Amino acid sequence: MRTVIVSGASSGIGRATAERFARAGDFVVNLDVHAPPADAPTGPREGGGHLRWVEQDVADWEGVRTAVDEVRAERGRLDVVIANAGISVRHGILDLTEADARRTVDINLMGVLALWRHSVPHLLHQGGGVLLATASVNGTRGYPLYADYNASKAGVTSLCQTFAVELAPLIRTACVAPGAVLTPMQRAEYTDAMLDEVNARIPARRHARPEEIADVFHFLASPEAAFVSGQQFVVDGAETAGA
Ligand code: NAD
Secondary structure, three states, X not given: OOEEEEEOOOOHHHHHHHXXXXXXXXXXXXXXXXXXXXXXXXXXXXXXXXXXXXXXXXXXXXXXXXXXXXXXHHHOOOOEEEEOXXXXXXXXXXXXXXXXXXXXXXXXXXXXXXXXXXXXXXHHHHOOEEEEEEOXXXXXXXXXXXXXXXXXXXXXXXXXXXXXXXXXXXXEEEEEEEOOEOOHHHHHHOOHHHHHXXXXXXXXXXXXXXXXXXXXXXXXXXXXXOOOOOEEEEEOOOOXXXX
């Protein structure tokens, strides 16, 4: 049974991803600053997998190190690490405060770096593993009102490249860069009318479901993706293909 860490798996894309891996028989540990909702499954799963939540802020560098070390010590191995936790707050450049910007970078970029960095010694020690992360199409464009978020996601893509080159051939990396995904994050930021506007400009005419991102992560962590490393996979219903 593989041991998989997913950060930010109490909600949205992370939750769907954790459930996808557990359903396929993996032992999945969710590192999240918030508890999963009452209806989220925990414990043994059909298909032989297991889901567990550990309370952890990914912006806490040493806390992440301890959490990763504890998972590895208890499970005896670590196979796949998915750095997915993230936040997004809309604000124009003139409204952006230092505290806002630092929080975004601390969680979205430093949180990925901490989780990957502290996993590497364990993966190398056991002979290999896979590091995955959730980037965003926002990291590839200058989407207005998201200066700090866009920059944090571009940084994730850069980490994906450098870790792949420096740690090959034992460790593979990959990022998924979703377009619009209907999760609590989107619902918190957009009214229904705004969501309709977004759908209208996506050639697929809809948001992705979180499960559609989870399926891509599951492929990237599989032996079928053994020669995939250092790349970002845009999953956006063709939103950026013609832009
Ligand atoms: P979400 O708000 O539904 O879930 C985010 C999860 O991250 C939550 O469980 C939250 O508790 C957790 N989290 C937040 N801060 C944390 C911290 N400091 N430490 C640990 N956990 C923390 O959002 P989502 O839409 O599922 O987003 C997941 C990832 O996907 C994020 O990185 C986001 O930037 C990215 N993304 C989302 C979309 C989208 O349209 N929803 C598009 C592109 C990329």
